[in-house]
Amino acid sequence: MPDTFHPHIAGPDRFGVTKTVRTIVNGVPVTKDTAAHTSLLDFLRDALELTGAKECCAVGECGACTVIMEGAPVNACLLLAVEAEGKAIETVEGLSSGGQLGTVQHSFLKCGGVQCGFCIPGMVMSAEALHRDNPDADETEIREALSGNLCRCGGYNRMFDAMRDAAGQDTHLTTTEPVTGKTIGANISRLGGVERVNGRQDFIADIDVAGMAHVKLVSLDTGRARIKRIDASAARAVPGVIDIVTAADLPDPMPRFGPAYRDRPVIAVGETRYHGEPVAAVVAESKDIAAYAASLVQVEFEALPAVTSIEAALAKDAPLVQDPAMREGDALADTNILKTMAWEWGDVDGVKADLVVDNTYTFPMVTHFAIEPHGFIVDAANDRLKIWSPVQHPFLLQKIMAQMFDLPLSDVQVLSPDPGGGFGGKQMPKFEPLLAYMSRKIGRPCRLILTLEETFQAVRRAGAKVHIRSGFSKDGDILFHDIRSDYQIGAYVDIAERVTTKGNYLACGPYRVPNARINARGIFSHTPPSTAFRGFGTPQVNWAVESQVNAAARQLGLDGFAIRMRNVSDKGDQVVPGDVPADGHWPQSVQKAADLLGWDKPKLPDRGRGIAVGIKAGATTGLSNSTVRLLADGSIILFAGTSDMGQGARTIFAQIAGDALGAPYDRVSVVMGDTSAVPFDLQTSASRSTVFMGTAITRACADIHAQVIELASNRLGVDECDLRVADGKIHLPDGPVPIFDFVQNMLSNWNGELIGHGRMSKPTDPDHPLGGTPAFFEFNCTAFEVSVDTQTGEVMIHRHVTVGDVGTALNPLQVEMQDEGAAIMGLGHALYEQILMDDDGRIRNLGAIDYRIVTSKDMPARLITGMVENADGPGPKGAKGVSEGAILCTAPALAAAVTDATGVAIRDLPLTPERIWRALQTQIDTEERGT
């Protein structure tokens, strides 16, 4: 029996009560001291350095920490290390031996089950357990077995395929290996995929920087509050605590930062503006000391009235979220309106419509829920900054940090390990500035890994309320849209102004709309900052506009397919007058989606069908550089500033360079994620990398082609005019030779290399509302067939079809994986996801227990991905960006199917069972306001 309890009796090296654990890990007996309170997950990761198992939710919901104990999968986060005494533990590291992947690991990779890879170590352990127990599991059993593991990148369906593949059954689409010859257009296996299935991929939380100290944030259990006093004495007294920082320890005035507005304080000063805004930060020798000490920091505060909805923020006498003094010269400074934007064409008021539909729609605040929570390490111990942050834009972070700390860019190095899912949430600096101040203060590197709850409080998607009047001819022609969009942004602007602008600029969608008026506003609220999120402001307004089109179709006796075929722009047709026209044969995608759904086939009486379309503007401006080094043996090192966060950029880049230089795919090495090593790239966002960086790489390879010709001319004495390069080969007078072979001959004695540089730049157009024309559009058509349990309001999805206009699929499997991931993420906000606030501005459903995303068991009975390829994009081989299309119109298509099945139209998301039930109870359909 224990003696009187002394929490810190053992001192900082042994925080807590030391226990010895004897266990067998991956077949190896281990005896190790640990603290009694240490989780098995921390024990494996920190004490045994087995970092394959990951931490995300820490409540047993996400499964990223799954290990097999005594033959059964368990959540390592929910076990104490001491509970593993005498037990046999298997981690992902134990599944592969001698570099050979296990069967399930191999199938995951082969079938496209792996994207960012953060969920994979846990996922494959659940899959492995099923495969051992029941290799011929049917799909119901597979869905059940994987339902304790969340994935946010894909659609789980590839994982179902992987289980069948592991059982020796056929699956429909798998990767091509080994790779010889041309790879573009083939389903090439993911570069970096092996590390993702064997647990060796280092994510931010897996990086150990010598001497680093651990930071924990202190925040308040309320939304908006005046900070009256912070008493950190109890926290300081905890052995192992190095320092505690509050606003008083930082420069006065408080440094502020942001990508467009420098409004976000490094740490809350005087007042908190949203639930979770940190007021202090503890740095300690270990993360559990920091966490415990943070819980002892006493903050005396006065809760202040908070505005957490658009209505509240716009109410007369609403408290102002931002101090007007911070918005000097801004005419809106005494309101909660960030900015108003307006676009208009045609004559909305003059047009005579046969039918006017007038409705208001809402879209909830939702969170990215990348399975990897945010994390940061900053070393400011010397006079330079070294920052590890899994950001989507290392160079923007570098610039902002250099400005804040008055350093030359050359003294700010950003190392960006591959993000474990980004979706826009890993854009923009968050706590890097705070860590830099703390690191400077204590003279050591500082590390902060957020919990999932803190990640939810860091950034989110803007909620929206859209009022829209739409006019139609009796034949179904769209005559006008009159749109008023309010986007609920947070307490600080982050990138929300651009989100509101870019989303609403294309509010009228992929149609020929002769008359339009769009008014959009960003509305501050006492909520976490809203930032970029897949679709970048489009899903919100498109929910409203597409629902209007569906409402009109119902009233006009048309179906959703017919009204779209009537109005959707074809290639060259106007989208926004004066801007670039439609860049694809979009009706082909609509037709294909309808065909894949079986739109014209008879349906069962309880079934409903719905369809919707969407477009998003691709990147409008920016610069991407690439350096490609062709080495003496024909192998290639490619440098790109892109972040591979699961979209598979590294794979595409290697395909482009390998094909261009005639090298096998496995001879291309891609270097990313270090601003000191790779040339400038604006960012990884807006589905831009295949087009922008892909083009830069293509041009870098062309630069090498010229050098190859020069080399051949010099060595062989052939006139350059008689030499040419095509398809990765140099065409010599004797015939074509792959560059790969040619340089081995030519460079082997010399030991030199050829270096190519390439760039794609799309300059800013100051007169364009978006700062430039879209480089391409992402067009998608989504269709559903559903049934609804009218007693409970539950939706059953029988078929979910998504078709994108992709230009050219450089790697069709990856295109499908991205499309499915976007589609299923869209299903999340369509059906389940919403951040719920209480009156005090607290988020009520923080964390994985009450914020619901799609699990394997929620997948549609069938998810079908199609694509239209006309090689009409601006990227390599006619490619367009593809990662966001399928999230643009999920909700309106699904809602239309629900309406078709039940007769009720719902204008608020998500379509929870309760919301559908409520609508069915009232059966009051107020949409029928036709004139």
Add this chain to the structure above:
Amino acid sequence: MKPFDYMQPKDIAEASAAWASYGASARLLAGGTDLSVALRHGKIATDLVIDLKGVVELQPDISESSGHLRISAGTTMTGLIAYLGAHGLFPSLVDAACVVGSIQIRNRATLAGNICNASPAADTVPVLAALDAFVEIYGPDGLRYRPVAAFIQGNRQIDLGTGELVAAVHIPLPLGKQGCAFDRITRRRGVDLATTNMGCLISGAGAVTLAFGAVSPRPLVLHDESGILGDPMAKAQDRAPVIEALTAQARPISDVRANADYRSAMLSVMAERSLAKAHARMAGGAAHA
């Protein structure tokens, strides 16, 4: 998280003595799927965790004796599901146990722990209440037994005295045919906490018990006095007022998972579905259904 000490007593007397000695400054650990979350989130701070998994009397064990099925406190949901499935017993309890978390959770979580955690939304509790299950409580003064429905006294409140711990869960084995069913309402199909749930038992004599979860701080156990619900030939329009009158006793709250009126409305939906399933199971003739 505040650090704590850990002990793993070897027998039930030692566990009870430690628990009695440390009282409120200690916590009992079984599967840990609820406790570890509460500790990490600071909802619970403790000085000592007493792990019951080493206690010899509590080792996973399911046995039939004197008309009961006795499920030891160390039995996990996975163990329970496997046993009941293999023996064709209490399919309703299998249904309930199968939706407690994910497979990973069920490999750790225990039936006794699900009861002792006393969450109003616990999925096994309404079934156990409908089946008249009771807990075997070991304490300094020996054993005592309490019906599950009475043992749970409120949200996160149970009837355990100083040094007492649940040693087993007992379920009366049916003497003849009976039909039982479990149902729940959730926000999604995948792992979810119940918005509301229920167990339903039709005895061989046609007596019907409905037990609802997540509509009051403790399980709401209702008995049909009309005889209509136990009549497999009764018409839906005759059942409806009976169900409505019974479920009117529920006092659900509005929370992050649902509003009260939705919960209320779902009670009759679940009741209808459960009755149909229970009648079907009874007709199917599984002696222990």
